[in-house]
Every structure is written in structure tokens, then in C-alpha cells.
Amino acid sequence: RLCSLNECRILMLELEKRAVVYLPGVGPKKAEILERELGIVSYWDLLNYYPYKYMERSRIYRVADLTDNLPYIQLRGRITRFGTVGVGSGRRLVGKFTDGTGVIDLVWFKGLNFVTSKYKVDTEYLVFGKPVAFNHQYNIPHPDLDSVDQAKQLAGGLMPFYNTTEKMKRAFLNSRAIQNLQYALLSGINWTLPETLPADVLAKTGLVSLSEAMRHIHFPDNTRTLEAARRRLKFEELFYIQLNMLRTATNRKRKLRGIPFPRVGDYFNTFYNEHLPFELTNAQKRVVREMRADMGSGRQMNRLLQGDVGSGKTLVGLLVMLLALDNGCQACLMAPTEILATQHYATISEFLKGMEVKVALLTGSTRKRERDKILPAIANGEIQIVIGTHALIEETVQFASLGLAIIDEQHRFGVEQRSRLWMKNAVPPHVLVMTATPIPRTLAMTLYGDLDVSVIDELPPGRKPVKTLHRYDTRKAELYEFLRQEIRKGRQVYVVYPLIEGNEKLDYKDLEAGFETFKSVFPEYQVCMVHGRMKAADKEAEMRKFISGEAQILMATTVIEVGVNVPNASVMVIESAERFGLSQLHQLRGRVGRGAEQSYCILISSYKLSSDTRKRLEIMVSSNNGFEIAEADLRLRGHGDLEGTRQSGEGLDLKIANLAADGQILQYARDLAQSILDEDPELLSETHRILNERLGFLFKRKVNWGLIS
Numbered sequence: 001r002l003c004s005l006n007e008c009r010i011l012m013l014e015l016e017k018r019a020v021v022y023l024p025g026v027g028p029k030k031a032e033i034l035e036r037e038l039g040i041v042s043y044w045d046l047l048n049y050y051p052y053k054y055m056e057r058s059r060i061y062r063v064a065d066l067t068d069n070l071p072y073i074q075l076r077g078r079i080t081r082f083g084t085v086g087v088g089s090g091r092r093l094v095g096k097f098t099d100g101t102g103v104i105d106l107v108w109f110k111g112l113n114f115v116t117s118k119y120k121v122d123t124e125y126l127v128f129g130k131p132v133a134f135n136h137q138y139n140i141p142h143p144d145l146d147s148v149d150q151a152k153q154l155a156g157g158l159m160p161f162y163n164t165t166e167k168m169k170r171a172f173l174n175s176r177a178i179q180n181l182q183y184a185l186l187s188g189i190n191w192t193l194p195e196t197l198p199a200d201v202l203a204k205t206g207l208v209s210l211s212e213a214m215r216h217i218h219f220p221d222n223t224r225t226l227e228a229a230r231r232r233l234k235f236e237e238l239f240y241i242q243l244n245m246l247r248t249a250t251n252r253k254r255k256l257r258g259i260p261f262p263r264v265g266d267y268f269n270t271f272y273n274e275h276l277p278f279e280l281t282n283a284q285k286r287v288v289r290e291m292r293a294d295m296g297s298g299r300q301m302n303r304l305l306q307g308d309v310g311s312g313k314t315l316v317g318l319l320v321m322l323l324a325l326d327n328g329c330q331a332c333l334m335a336p337t338e339i340l341a342t343q344h345y346a347t348i349s350e351f352l353k354g355m356e357v358k359v360a361l362l363t364g365s366t367r368k369r370e371r372d373k374i375l376p377a378i379a380n381g382e383i384q385i386v387i388g389t390h391a392l393i394e395e396t397v398q399f400a401s402l403g404l405a406i407i408d409e410q411h412r413f414g415v416e417q418r419s420r421l422w423m424k425n426a427v428p429p430h431v432l433v434m435t436a437t438p439i440p441r442t443l444a445m446t447l448y449g450d451l452d453v454s455v456i457d458e459l460p461p462g463r464k465p466v467k468t469l470h471r472y473d474t475r476k477a478e479l480y481e482f483l484r485q486e487i488r489k490g491r492q493v494y495v496v497y498p499l500i501e502g503n504e505k506l507d508y509k510d511l512e513a514g515f516e517t518f519k520s521v522f523p524e525y526q527v528c529m530v531h532g533r534m535k536a537a538d539k540e541a542e543m544r545k546f547i548s549g550e551a552q553i554l555m556a557t558t559v560i561e562v563g564v565n566v567p568n569a570s571v572m573v574i575e576s577a578e579r580f581g582l583s584q585l586h587q588l589r590g591r592v593g594r595g596a597e598q599s600y601c602i603l604i605s606s607y608k609l610s611s612d613t614r615k616r617l618e619i620m621v622s623s624n625n626g627f628e629i630a631e632a633d634l635r636l637r638g639h640g641d642l643e644g645t646r647q648s649g650e651g652l653d654l655k656i657a658n659l660a661a662d663g664q665i666l667q668y669a670r671d672l673a674q675s676i677l678d679e680d681p682e683l684l685s686e687t688h689r690i691l692n693e694r695l696g697f698l699f700k701r702k703v704n705w706g707l708i709s
């Protein structure tokens with residue numbers, strides 16, 4: 001039955017508001033655990049908690065046929081008697097169970113009273129569980145029992161499995177309990193849900209209704225109905241993300257005027273003609289043209305610049321900042337870490353040597369006295385280019401006229417944070433986001449779907465590809481010998497250790513032990529060390545030793561990942577490489593290969609590696625292409641684990657879609673969302689009202705900064 005729009009809205013509101021504590025079988029304690037462990041508060045939250053796998057229900061085993069190492073199985077038969085055995089913590093309830101072909105024990109260590117009151121002897125049950133062998137006899141610990149009646153309703157279907165935590169299991173909220181809750185919920189509403197996609201979208205896509213999808217995602221009849229359900233839910237999930245992004249972008253384009261940058265003037269031309277130390281690559285020229293077109297148009301630019309490590313994004317950033325200056329505006333460049341901000345400041349000051357441009361550095365550790373000088377100079381427009389960290393978006397930083405904000409990031413800025421920048425000026429500044437590492441297309445569409453995209457797909461000429469080798473840590477002597485040869489040729493070496501959150505203590509120990517070893521293996525050379533726990537000044541001093549060439553070996557945690565540019569360094573050694581993600585490894589490798597010499601990246605790992613890790617290291621050895629590596633990373637790890645997606649502000653918490661596998665659905669959803677917005681940008685037509693409502697619900701916590709100007 002289709003409900004009218006109003007009815008649908010009321011039904012939906014009810015599902016979204018009603019707390020799971022009102023479901024039969026959920027008391028306050030279970031409700032609290034569901035919320036704490038899974039974030040499930042409402043009926044709707046519960047419905048959106050999907051199984052992670054399914055089992056064929058039709059197969060029923062015979063007791064006589066049980067063997068070792070069986071997975072979860074079903075038996076059909078009756079309990080002949082209950083009894084308790086053992087004492088203390090070993091006390092357990094045993095139900096003798098037979099199906100006519102043999103007898104096994106069903107065993108419970110907890111909830112004994114509950115079990116004996118709920119299950120009756122001499123009644124037929126379907127028993128579900130994992131048999132274990134003990135004393136040449138099989139038993140099933142903590143099995144789940146369905147009455148045959150109950151089982152009949154679900155007969156022939158697939159049995160869902162839900163992820164649960166230890167804490168949940170202890171409160172009797174195992175997979176089966178979740179299944180029962182889903183059943184109670186869905187049967188309580190007659191298996192009928194209001195529709196959350198407009199009729200024309202359903203018609204166009206041929207997707208099943210929400211009622212059908214929810215029924216079959218939790219209780220599929222067969223793999224075909226399951227697939228149809230998954231398809232509908234994946235589409236819906238991706239569709240609303242895209243619709244939200246594209247609506248933001250569309251409204252921005254329609255409503256916001258950007259600061260027009262019609263002029264190419266002295267700053268740009270003087271730099272381009274007299275200070276540029278090398279010819280731009282064709283790709284660099286092309287992306288600068290793309291941005292000039294944006295910023296010249298009177299629209300606000302919102303662009304993502306993708307390019308592999310070392311492709312020269314900083315220079316492109318500088319060129320467009322000079323365009324802002326030529327049009328009477330200021331520009332800022334924001335980096336994710338202090339080290340990177342400092343490096344950018346040094347690079348850009350160096351590029352601009354001999355030109356009259358006021359550049360300032362502003363980070364969290366800028367001294368108060370310094371700040372007190374810088375802030376007014378930013379506010380009165382004297383300082384033209386500001387480079388810094390997050391400190392730049394603080395309210396105390398006021399610009400005279402900010403025309404362009406560049407974010408050089410490691411996917412750490414979400415729409416919201418970007419939007420804070422727009423408010424730094426009466427007319428929002430142009431925004432350019434530069435990603436430190438390429439990200440796969442599907443991820444870019446999802447995280448940055450509101451941005452236009454430029455790609456630098458070419459490295460500056462004369463770069464020799466870095467040679468990447470994988471070596472086991474049992475062969476350190478060879479490594480030292482190789483490093484010694486390279487240093488003798490005048491090169492420098494990075495040695496990087498992992499730094500994993502929550503494991504810092506051990507990691508620092510590894511680094512410090514490594515530092516001692518290297519000092520004793522290379523007494524004739526200078527070894528220096530940097531890590532995040534050092535005072536800024538000490539860090540600086542150590543870095544400087546390496547940059548100046550005084551030290552030959554720099555040992556560090558990942559702090560050097562983004563940032564340092566030492567063309568003479570030609571070897572990157574990565575310790576415990578198995579503990580790094582692919583993108584991170586690629587990013588680190590990008591620190592070498594910046595000079596004319598042959599460079600090397602040596603991945604050190606232990607001998608014991610999981611097959612996924614082995615694959616990761618193999619990909620690194622065989623590919624130098626950041627885009628390829630990013631795709632592989634997504635396939636291997638899934639988007640949930642990808643660096644940055646967790647901290648990205650809006651969080652990419654997809655419940656069912658998978659960016660590695662569902663690229664086609666994503667593209668389709670995006671195209672459809674765009675065509676709807678082309679026709680009805682405000683989503684005001686009667687059929688599209690549901691879209692507005694869903695967006696309001698799904699993204700309610702996110703202020704639509706895009707509309708603030």
C-alpha cells in the first residue's frame with residue numbers, strides 16, 4: 001500500500017523518534033547498550049543496522065552426520081531432559097537433544113533459569129549453533145532455538161548475521177537477539193514502511209520499495225530478493241549524499257557571487273616571467289588556466305586540485321595566490337601540520353625572493369608578541385599572503401579582504417570546515433583544496449562531491465622513478481652496507497618509523513632504539529632525529545641539520561610525511577612498513593626522487609605477513625602511480641579504514657554502499673541527482689518534497705553553510 005505524502009511523513013517521523021526501548025524484549029538496560037555499542041537509539045536506527053552475512057536456512061544437518069570443524073549449522077529435533085552439572089563457575093545447564101539419528105548436549109553457562117523457563121522438553125525446535133567436540137562427543141554451547149512454528153514463517157529464507165560486541169553478548173544481545181528485534185519491529189508495523197524515494201525515482205531506477213528492501217535485507221527469501229534489497233539501499237544511501245553535495249554546489253553557484261578576478265597583473269606576470277625557476281609542465285599550465293577561468297567568471301571558485309606527490313601543486317597554489325594579489329585581494333594557504341606550514345612558508349618565501357610581497361606564517365606556536373604584530377597587519381591588508389595551520393580559521397584572524405583560501409590537506413577538511421573559510425570575507429573567497437595524495441574517484445565524489453576537480457597528471461621532467469624494494473628485517477647488514485655506499489656518493493637518507501595512535505610509547509621506543517643502532521653502525525656520519533614529542537625549537541634544529549647537509553641520516557616518525565623537501569636525499573627507508581597504509585607509504589616515498597639522482601625506497605618488514613599486507617607491499621614495489629595506488633588501497637582496505645575519512649569532519653559512515661565496489665551505482669545516483677536538480681534546483685515540486693525532507697533528516701546536524709553569505 002502506498003501512503004500519501006503526509007501520512008508517510010508522519011510514519012517516518014514516528015520511526016525516527018520512537019526509541020527502541022519500546023520494542024518488546026528491550027528494557028532500559030538493553031536500550032542503553034544498543035546505544036552505547038552501536039549508536040542505535042530509534043526504531044529507524046535499528047532497521048538501518050544491517051546483517052553482515054547470511055546463511056542458507058534450508059540445510060538441516062543430522063546429529064549422526066556431525067564432523068569436526070563445522071560452521072554454524074541447524075538441527076531439527078527435541079530436548080528430552082534438562083539437568084545441571086558442575087559447580088561454581090563451571091556450573092552449566094545441559095539439555096539432551098535428539099533428532100532420532102543421535103544425541104548431543106546443548107550447553108548453557110549463563111541464563112539457566114531463563115532457558116529452562118523458555119524452552120520445553122519434548123517440543124520440536126530448530127537448533128542453531130556451532131558444534132564443538134569434547135571427549136569424543138559433540139555439544140553446542142549457547143545454541144539458539146526456534147519453535148518450528150516460528151521457523152516456518154521464515155522457512156526457505158536466508159538467516160541473517162549481525163555484528164555484535166562482547167558487551168552486547170554478555171547482555172544477551174547476540175546476533176540472534178538482534179534478529180528477533182528486527183522481526184518484532186517489522187511485524188509490528190505490518191512489514192510496511194513509508195517510502196523514502198520519490199515515485200519518479202523508483203520508476204526510473206526500477207528499484208524495489210523501501211518496505212520490500214527492509215524486509216529482504218533482514219529476512220531475505222533468497223539471494224535474488226536480497227540482491228534487490230541491497231541495490232535499493234545502496235542506491236538510496238549514495239543518492240542522498242550526492243543530492244546533498246550537488247544541492248550545496250548548485251545553490252552556491254546560483255546564489256553566491258564570487259569576487260571577480262578579471263586582471264592578470266604585475267604580481268603574476270613579474271613572477272611568471274622573471275622569477276619562475278623552471279618551465280611549468282603542461283598539466284600545471286592547464287590547471288592554472290582552469291582556475292583563472294573560474295575566478296575570472298564572477299562565480300565563487302570551489303575546486304579540488306589532485307596531483308601525485310611531487311607534481312608541483314605548491315607552485316600552482318602560489319600562482320593563483322598571485323592572481324588574487326593582482327586583483328587587490330589577500331590570499332591564505334592552510335596546511336594540516338606545523339611542519340608543513342613552515343615548509344610552505346620557506347618554499348614560498350624563497351620563490352618570491354626579490355619581489356615585493358608580504359608573506360607571514362601563523363601557526364599555533366607563533367609567539368604572542370609575533371601574533372600581536374601579524375594579526376593587525378592581516379586585518380589592515382599589509383600582509384598579503386598568510387601561510388599557516390588551522391590557526392587561520394580562528395575567529396581572531398580577520399582579513400582586510402581575503403580573496404582566495406587554499407587548503408593543502410591530507411583529507412582532513414570537510415565541507416563544514418571549508419565553509420568556515422568562506423565566512424572570512426563579506427563575499428566568500430575562492431577556495432582551492434589541494435590533496436596531498438590522490439584519492440580514488442569514487443571517494444573524491446563522495447568526500448568532495450561539491451567541488452569542481454582539476455588534475456595534474458604529469459610530473460616535472462627529468463625525474464627518475466624511485467626504485468622500490470621490499471626487504472625483511474632479518475637482513476639489516478645488507479641494508480647498512482647499501483646505505484653506506486649511497487652516503488659515500490654524497491646522498492642523504494631518511495629512516496622512518498611508524499607512529500600509531502594508542503601505541504605511541506612503544507613506537508617512540510622503537511625509534512629511539514633505532515637511533516642508537518644507527519649511531520653505532522655509522523660512527524663516521526651524523527645521524528639526527530625528529531619526532532612529535534620534541535620541542536618545536538629542537539625539532540627545527542634537527543631538521544635544519546639535515547636540510548643543510550650537515551647530517552646524512554634523518555630518523556623520524558611520520559612527521560616528515562608531509563613536508564620536507566630535500567632534493568639531495570635519495571634513500572627512504574621505511575621500518576615496519578607493514579604497519580603503514582598504502583597512501584601513506586606512497587606519500588613517504590614521494591620525499592625522495594626530487595633530485596636528478598637515482599632514488600630508492602626500501603620497505604622493511606618482518607617475515608610474517610598477512611596476505612593483504614604482502615599485496616600492499618607488492619603494489620608499492622610494482623607501481624609509482626599515486627592514482628593506481630589509491631584505487632588499490634580502497635579495494636584492499638575499504639573506505640572505512642582509509643586514512644582521513646574518519647577525521648574528515650563529516651565522517652564517511654556508509655552503512656551498506658562500498659566505494660570500492662559500487663562505483664557504478666554511485667555514478668548513476670550522482671547523475672540522477674544532478675538531473676533532478678537541473679529541473680528543480682530547490683526541490684520544491686510536490687514529488688520532490690520527500691527529497692527535501694530526507695535531506696533535512698539525514699544531514700540535520702550539518703548546518704548548510706553553503707547558503708550563508
Ligand code: ADP
Nearest residue numbers: 278279280281308309310311312313314315460
Ligand atoms: P606536491 O606538493 O605536488 O607534492 P611540490 O609542489 O612540493 O609537489 O613540488 C615538488 C618539487 O618539484 C618542488 O621541489 C618544486 O619546486 C618542483 N617543481 C614544481 N614544478 C616544477 C616544474 N614545472 N619543473 C620542475 N620542477 C618543478
Ligand code: MG
Nearest residue numbers: 313314408436
Ligand atoms: Mg605538497
